[in-house]
Amino acid sequence: MLTSMPAFAEDPVQLDLTHKVDVVGVGSADRGEQIYYLDNLDLTGTAELEPLIGWTGGTLHVHLLNNLGGQPNNRAATLQGVNNIEVESHRFRLFEAWFEQKLGEHTSVRAGLYDLNSEFYQNDASGLLIAPAFGVGSEIAATGPNGPSIFPSTALAVRIDQRVGETGFARAAVLNASAGTLGDPHGVNLTFDDGALLIGEVGVEKEGRGRIALGMWTYTLGQEDVRATDASGAPRSRSAHGAYLTVEAPLAEALSGFVRVGISDGHTTPFHGGWQAGVLLSPAVTGRPDSQFSLGVNQAYLAADWRKNLRDERVDPAHAESALEITYSDRLSSHVTIQPDLQLVLDADGDRGREPVVVAGLRAKIEI
Secondary structure, three states: OEOOOOOOOOOOEEEEEEEEEEEEEEEEOOOEEEEEEEEEEEEEEEEEHHHHHOEOOEEEEEEEEEEEEOOHHHHHOOOOOOOOOOOOOOOEEEEEEEEEEEOOOOEEEEEEEEOHHHOOOOOHHHOOOOOHHHOOOHHHHOOOOOOOOEOOEOEEEEEEEEEEOOOEEEEEEEEEOOOOOEOEOOOOOOOOOOOEEEEEEEEEEEOOOEEEEEEEEEEOOOEEEEEEEOOOOOEEEEOOEEEEEEEEEEEEOOEEEEEEEEEEOOOOOOEEEEEEEEEEEOOOEOOEOOOEEEEEEEEEEEOHHHHHHHHHOOOOEOOEEEEEEEEEEEEOOOOEEEEEEEEEEEOHHHEOOOOOEEEEEEEEEEEO
């Protein structure tokens, strides 16, 4: 809705540039060691439309993304991955481009290319950790024809958010089941031929007291079974669905913790569930206000049919792939932050016979 032009607001347009550079070493007794370089460039712009053109309650957001570098998980050979800026293909992408409209004081609607993990299945206390499992749970990250609408490729979506009272919230989204954005080989998928991903989340959050949220998701069309086939040998179609719970709370001064649990149907991905937990200490060092320390642990439980597939390949399947991560971050200057990181992965790729995988990295982040 258009209104008369109000007085010009301060900073109605926000522009941010973040450049992450990772050097990652991966080693295990049975696969040797190798070092990789990874590069991630984010350019975001957000514009409040009321002070610019008089459109009350409107916001535009654009996020450009470029990734370069190697694939350390090829050496680590894990199911969940080891680095949250690793991509399969080097491309310049339009990661997000959405318009949000406020409908009164407590309701907003967002539409466009949208990152599901920007609002669903996320915790601030897990944000420093680099392993992908601490971003969105693996049991949903592995779904869809080519992955859900998360890094590095988003999909067209509509999201509605409703605030309830002073602390409650409820949000839901409909997303194209087939992710694709400008910069991907086939561009933005406009057809919805593969159906839609439906997701909803309700919860309570209070500043200084923590946050708890319960989410559920499903696909409108069936997904391929990881094992079962029909008479012609084609994968059977299964209903892909799941649920998750996230909890985050302060534990002591400067210390917060999180716990997340997710489950899924167990037929359409290697996983039937998993959990992640950890702590964030911020600041971590007296006299270093920007220092942060985080420790996280996670397990991804393998689905029964996926374990049967591993047995067919003469692999002794583990019940879960388990990982531990320790990381520290500190600001060297107003624009530069460094972050050493150490990960240990047990039963990588669900193989009980694999030696432990050690991943050591250093991230440099430049923010403008």
